[in-house]
Amino acid sequence: MTPTLSHLSALLRDTAAAEILPRLQGTEAHHKSDGSLVTQSDLAVQARLTETLARDFPGVPLLGEEMSETEQQRILADNGRGVWVLDPVDGTSNFVSGFPGFAISLALVEDGRVTLGAVLDPVRDECFTAARGVGAFLDGEPIHTQARSAQLKDCLAMIDMKRLPPEVLPALFRPGGFGSQRNLGAVALDWCWLAQGRVQLYLHGGQRLWDYAAGRLIAEEAGAAALHYSTWGAQPSQALGLESRRAIAAANPHLLDVWLDFLRPLWDGASD
Known part of the structure; x- marks a missing residue:
């Protein structure tokens, strides 16, 4: 199976519905060695996507934030068939505090370049996606940067x-x-x-x-x-x-x- 933006969007929404949204009203957090926070949602999202992506796209490993740096380095160095890069809950401090500013972020890296990207904001139910050379989208509709002036x-x-x-x-x-x-x-x-x-x-x-x-x-x-x-x-x-x-x-x-x-x-x- 070849990854598509619609498939990645559906995958992130399903994952958020199962592992993030049910924990919005309260979740325990622990400090990692670098001082940042980790929750059960971080671990559950990473575990779920590791399993699902391995099933849908066999042979492409996943590099997640919630793994050891040694393992991350090994995966990134040996990525001949590409590698998924995942932040299971980007904005964990916000998530723990109940501030509506966090996301699941998933990218596909091939030949040293990011070729696909998907970011889901589960609170606003907005899924941003992009494919290199194709464009960027919000819920399937093209998006573009905007600037009123050069000042x-x-x-x-x-x-x-x-x-x-x-x-x-x-x-x-x-x-x-x-x-x-x-x-x-x-x-x-x-x-x-x-x-x-x-x-x-x-x-x-x-x-x-x-x-x-x-x-x-x-x-x-x-x-x-x-x-x-x-x-x-x-x-x-x-x-x-x-x-x-x-x-x-x-x-x-x-x-x-x-x-x-x-x-x-x-x-x-x-x-x-």
């Missing part, structure tokens, strides 16, 4: 403050920047909201492969321009890896250039 003051920015070096924040809020700022706390949804035109600028200080694999493809297929960096001020990195990446993106290439010009002074003051 930052007319743009809504999605910015994750938590992972930015604190010393750069004064420069980020200097005059001449974005019109206003938001933060969802779920990387996959950040990218999808950029794709849908709900925000025009994006800045994030640290996201992992399972956080961004599907979402970045969806945003780029919708018309966004995006860059990932291993450290601030370094050359952008296109290779997929397990290390944390800094992300800068905008609704279109021209707006990204303007955003980068505004952000460049921040790099000089960043600690990394």
